[in-house]
Amino acid sequence: MSIEAIPVVVINSSENLVAADSGLSGNAPVLLREIAELAHRLLDSGEASAIDLRALPLTPADLEWLRETLGQGQVVATLEAEGESMLSETVCPGVWWVTHHNENGAVASEFIEVTFVPELLKAHPEDVKIGLEHLELLISDLS
């Protein structure tokens, strides 16, 4: 069940088109500056960083605004791990929107990662070793 399924949230939301009543708290635009700051850090020192969106006082409307403003870039990766995870690059390369869902489809955590490639996408050498063993097994089956 998604939050939107709870009627309390949606009644009247379309009636009020005035900015003050749209549910925007004014906290989202500030985040853009922080993201820019983190992008500078990534370029200068190569240091990746992340913002925990759940740890900030953002309303659902704020998150929507932020998502729309940052836009959708070229890369979208999905990870199936105890629920789906979406890692999608925004219009600004290096700025990733990461959403972890739990098995019920509810959002478990949500981050903005400023990095060349999210850590989660990289294969770990140990896993590569396991994959290699599997490959060798496949090759040995060929002969």
Add this chain to the structure above:
Amino acid sequence: MHGPLIDTLARQGVTRRTFMKYCATLASMMALPPAAGRAMAEAMASAPAATRRPSVIWLPFQECTGCTESITRSHSPTLEGLIFDAISLDYQETLMAAAGHQAEEALHAAMKANEGKYLLIVDGSIPLGLDGAYSCIAGKSNLDTLKEVAKGAAAIVAMGSCAAYGGIPKANPNPTGAVSVSDIIKDKPIINIPGCPPIPVVMTGVLAHFLTFGSLPEMDSKGRPKAFYGETIHDRCYRRPFYDQGKFAKTFDDEGARNGWCLFELGCKGPVTYNACATVKWNGGTSWPVESGHGCLGCSEPDFWDAGGFYKALSMPADPLKMASTAAIAGAAAGVAISFANRGKKSAAKSAHETTTLADLEK
């Protein structure tokens, strides 16, 4: 990042990436900075494999089993269940198969075998009234049982507001003389996980910490893990912007309530309640009390039951004013009495007044 835990997980079909995702989410839930998720994954993954699973004894006292219900209904069964796979739960009346003498034997066997090393979880408060006769298990008062089992424990987890602070049994007029674990046990490390019930992931988070680092996490002045109880509901509430804008729901079904405005005026105790509901939420992240339209009751704070009523705003009087009207009458009466006294003085002065004549001045 690899180690025995990763191998164990792999055997259960949990990949490294799943584990990293879990740790990232747990860090987010624990209100830790995003970088801590990776650090925790590293720490947990590289923790040495326990040769024997640590023993955990769970004692129920004056409680409603709501805490047990809460934990056993925690979500992400594979990963959070892993915490329970990693321990040996040697005594838990609700969950254990054994009953009666067998159960008590299991308790004593576990205590003896793991002397000084087991983790004791307590839920429910301890009654001191009538020499503890209000609640007994196997012919022993809760007080005696707690003292006996606590003696050999490495650390104690007080689960739920009853064990942590006395909770509902301690509510005024406290008929059973209920007290908390920390009121009785003074010589053991105790961590409080208050809440009515507490959030499941807080429990697993604390257990994970104990398993990973062999110690209890950092606590606040009320003995609660800072990670989960570091901030108030109000400060993390998604309705907080409405509080700041001065937009409040006045009743549970008015325009403000439908628009999801702040519930402060309806008695929300979010500003004085330290808990993680606003970030962790309940039922697998589905919702939480404020999101469902009801103010916070403050259930993770001591004496929340006697904090002036659930539906009274924090800035309202906790009790009806009893003396004010009497005081108003007394004040008015005093004022009138003094004004009469003053008038008396004035007329006395007037009658004592002697007219001065020219002759008097020429004397």
Add this chain to the structure above:
Amino acid sequence: MNDMQFLTWVRGTGLDIALSIFVLGVLWRLFEIYSLGRKPDLTAPRHAAGASGLHTIFRRTLPAEGMLKRAPVSIIGGTAFHIGLAIVVFLFAPHILLIKNLTGLSWPGLPSQFIDLVAVVTMAAMVVVLVDRINKPVKRYLSTFGDWFAWTLTFLPVLTGWMAVQHLLLPYTTMLAIHILTVELLLVFLPFTKLFHAFTAFGSRWYIGKINGHKGVAV
């Protein structure tokens, strides 16, 4: 006593005691002062434009001619903190809720960020006025314990309220309880100190204006 019990006490018993003493003191003093009366003035009243009790109430709200130059700190600082106090006390939503609960009256509040700003300005003005009182030899000479005490009683609720909202020094629960306690101290002492001018200032202005108006003098 833990912080929650402390908070519940100041919201309950403490508030009851403080409000009772406040109401008792206010009524007592008002009855006493206004029942004193004056001898009837038998002279024929002289009429002059702008000479009446009502005129004086308004006139004395503004600084007298030349005073703004002679005592700018007292007048600007004093006006600023009085207006600030009125805004913070009567237009902060939780305060309105308390007043509504006690009297049934309510009105819309202002955004908390604005109240926050006003509180800071109010405290700054109060500190400036205090420093001025300490620095000016005449003012210092004229100051009694009652003056320092009244300043402290007024300053503490603003400071603790602001600190509670800003989460400074102590946890919010404790700070909120201390804030309410300082307000209760203010309530207890208000009727018996010079702070009682909150109730008598306009009355005495009207009184002075009326006497002088009878004599045909606009003051």
